[in-house]
Amino acid sequence: MLPLKEKDKPIVQKLLSAGCCSRCVLRFCCVRVQAVYRRPPQETLRELQAFICNTENSKDASESTEENNKSHDAAEDPPSKRAKVELSETEARSEDAAAAAAAAPVNLKDRESSVCVVCLGILQELCGPTQAVKISEAVKAENYEFDSLVLSVSLPAQLCVREHSCWLHVKKEVREKGLVLDKDDVIQVKEAFKWIMQDLVAKELGGVAVVTRSAFEVSVEFSHEATDADCHFLASACPDCFKPTKNKQSVFTRMAVVKALEQIPDAKFLRLYSCPPAQPSSCCSPPDVQCLHVSVFVAGRYNKFCRSLPQTPWVIDGERRMESSVEELIAAPILSAFRADGFNFSSSGREDVDVRTLGNGRPFAMELLNPHRSRFNRAEIKQLQQTINESSDKIRVRDLQIVTREAMSRMKEGEEEKTKSYTALVWTQKPIQREDIAFIDDIKELTLDQKTPLRVLHRRALAVRQRVIHSMNARFLDPHHFYLGLKTQAGTYIKEFVHGDFGRTKPNLCELLKTDTDILELDVESVDVDWPPAIPE
Numbered sequence: 001m002l003p004l005k006e007k008d009k010p011i012v013q014k015l016l017s018a019g020c021c022s023r024c025v026l027r028f029c030c031v032r033v034q035a036v037y038r039r040p041p042q043e044t045l046r047e048l049q050a051f052i053c054n055t056e057n058s059k060d061a062s063e064s065t066e067e068n069n070k071s072h073d074a075a076e077d078p079p080s081k082r083a084k085v086e087l088s089e090t091e092a093r094s095e096d097a098a099a100a101a102a103a104a105p106v107n108l109k110d111r112e113s114s115v116c117v118v119c120l121g122i123l124q125e126l127c128g129p130t131q132a133v134k135i136s137e138a139v140k141a142e143n144y145e146f147d148s149l150v151l152s153v154s155l156p157a158q159l160c161v162r163e164h165s166c167w168l169h170v171k172k173e174v175r176e177k178g179l180v181l182d183k184d185d186v187i188q189v190k191e192a193f194k195w196i197m198q199d200l201v202a203k204e205l206g207g208v209a210v211v212t213r214s215a216f217e218v219s220v221e222f223s224h225e226a227t228d229a230d231c232h233f234l235a236s237a238c239p240d241c242f243k244p245t246k247n248k249q250s251v252f253t254r255m256a257v258v259k260a261l262e263q264i265p266d267a268k269f270l271r272l273y274s275c276p277p278a279q280p281s282s283c284c285s286p287p288d289v290q291c292l293h294v295s296v297f298v299a300g301r302y303n304k305f306c307r308s309l310p311q312t313p314w315v316i317d318g319e320r321r322m323e324s325s326v327e328e329l330i331a332a333p334i335l336s337a338f339r340a341d342g343f344n345f346s347s348s349g350r351e352d353v354d355v356r357t358l359g360n361g362r363p364f365a366m367e368l369l370n371p372h373r374s375r376f377n378r379a380e381i382k383q384l385q386q387t388i389n390e391s392s393d394k395i396r397v398r399d400l401q402i403v404t405r406e407a408m409s410r411m412k413e414g415e416e417e418k419t420k421s422y423t424a425l426v427w428t429q430k431p432i433q434r435e436d437i438a439f440i441d442d443i444k445e446l447t448l449d450q451k452t453p454l455r456v457l458h459r460r461a462l463a464v465r466q467r468v469i470h471s472m473n474a475r476f477l478d479p480h481h482f483y484l485g486l487k488t489q490a491g492t493y494i495k496e497f498v499h500g501d502f503g504r505t506k507p508n509l510c511e512l513l514k515t516d517t518d519i520l521e522l523d524v525e526s527v528d529v530d531w532p533p534a535i536p537e
C-alpha cells in the first residue's frame with residue numbers, strides 16, 4: 001500500500017498526466033517513507049494507477065462522493081483497460097481542466113517507457129541495482145582504501161527549472177488540500193536518489209558504510225545535453241543572476257538558476273516556459289562517477305647533508321639547475337605509499353642550496369592530495385621513514401607521522417619568535433690569534449638592522465628588518481679561519497651578518513673584528529620548533 005490519502009488523488013492524477021515518473025509523483029506528494037522509493041518503479045506506477053482509479057478502499061472517500069459516483073471502479077479491469085481512465089467530472093470542471101484533459105487518459109504502457117519530464121530519467125532507469133553495480137565498478141577500479149563513503153549527486157541545472165514548472169503545475173491543488181506548505185517540502189531528486197542507491201552501492205562494495213560525512217567521497221554527476229537550453233530563458237528574464245565568471249564553462253550554474261527561480265514571478269515564468277515541462281526524448285546520459293579522498297597530512301623533520309641540494313626543485317627559465325631537491329627526495333616514497341595524486345610541501349623556514357641542516361633537523365609537513373591509501377599504523381610509518389632514508393644519503397628524515405590539518409598550522413605559528421642555531425666557517429683577511437676572537441663569546445642579545453640582502457632583493461621587498469643574535473661563540477681553527485656558533489632569532493640573515501653585505505647589515509662581523517670577513521660554509525644546527533612531537537626511535 002502506498003502511503004497516500006484521498007486528497008493526494010488529484011495531484012497524482014495531474015502529475016501522471018503531465019508525464020512524471022512514479023517516484024517523482026511520490027516526491028511531490030511529500031512521501032517520506034524511504035522504503036517506498038526503493039520498490040521497483042513499475043510496481044509503484046501500477047499502484048498509483050490503481051489508486052487514482054479505485055476509490056472503494058479509501059478511508060476518506062466521503063470527501064469526494066461525487067468523484068466516486070462518476071469514476072470507474074477500475075479494480076477489476078485488466079491493466080490496459082484500467083489505465084485508460086477518464087477524468088472525473090469534478091476534476092473536469094476545475095480550472096486546469098483543459099490542460100489535464102489533453103494529457104489524459106494516462107496510458108500505463110507509455111508511462112513505463114517514457115522519460116520523466118521532471119527527473120529526466122534519473123529516478124527511473126538511472127536509479128536501481130544495475131546502476132549501483134556500475135557506480136561500484138567505477139569506484140573499485142580506482143583502487144581506494146576506505147571503510148565508509150559519502151555519496152554526492154550532481155544534477156543538471158535544468159532540473160531545477162523543470163521541478164519549478166511542475167511545482168507551479170500542482171501548486172494550487174497542493175495548497176488547497178494542505179498537502180504541502182512550500183516548494184521546499186517536496187522531496188528533492190537528490191534525496192530520493194540517495195535513499196534508493198545508498199544501500200545498493202554499500203552492498204555492492206562489500207558492506208562499507210554509506211554515510212553523510214566521510215573522508216571519501218563518490219560523486220555521481222548527471223548531465224542532459226538535449227535540455228540544457230531549458231535554462232536559457234532565465235538569462236534574459238533575470239540577467240542579474242547570470243554574470244559571466246572566468247573559470248566557469250557556463251553561466252547556468254545550479255546556484256544561479258536556483259537564484260533566478262526564486263526571483264522570477266510565477267506569471268512571468270509561465271509565460272516563458274511550458275507548464276508542465278515538455279516531454280524529453282531521451283533520458284540523462286549515464287553518470288560520470290568521480291572519487292575523491294580528502295587530503296592527508298604528514299609531518300616530520302629532515303636533515304640535509306649535502307651542499308649542492310636545493311630545498312625545492314630549482315628551475316631557471318624552464319631548465320633544471322640541480323638534479324634533485326630535499327622536497328622531491330622526501331616526497332617520492334611518501335607519494336607512492338599513500339598513492340596520492342600530488343602534494344604540497346612546507347617547512348619551518350628553509351636553507352640555501354649550499355647550507356646543511358644538521359642536529360634534530362628542520363620541521364616539515366606535506367599535504368597529500370587525493371590519497372588512495374590513508375591509514376598506516378606506527379610500524380608502517382616507521383618502515384616508510386626507513387625507505388626514505390635508504391633512498392638517499394643526502395637527506396635523512398625523523399619523527400615521521402600523520403598529523404591533522406589543524407596541527408600543521410603549529411609549524412608556522414610564531415615562526416619569527418623561534419630561535420635557530422648555526423655554525424659558520426669564517427675566513428678573515430687579517431691573520432688572527434685565539435685571543436682576537438675570544439670577545440665574541442661575551443656578546444649577548446645583539447640587535448641587527450638588516451636591509452633586504454642583495455641576493456634576495458628580486459623576490460623580497462626592500463625593508464630594514466631588526467633581528468637579534470642571542471649569543472655567539474668562536475672556535476679558532478688557523479690564523480685565517482675560525483668556526484662561529486650563533487643562536488639567533490629565526491629569519492636572521494647569517495651570511496650577511498658575516499660579510500656585511502656592503503654595509504647593508506649593521507653591525508656585522510667585519511666591523512666587530514675590524515677586518516674583512518667572509519663565510520665559507522654554513523650549517524643549521526637546530527631549528528627550535530617543538531613540532532611535530534618527537535617519536536622515540
Ligand code: ZN
Pocket residue numbers: 020021022023024116117118119120121122123124
Ligand atoms: Zn521522475
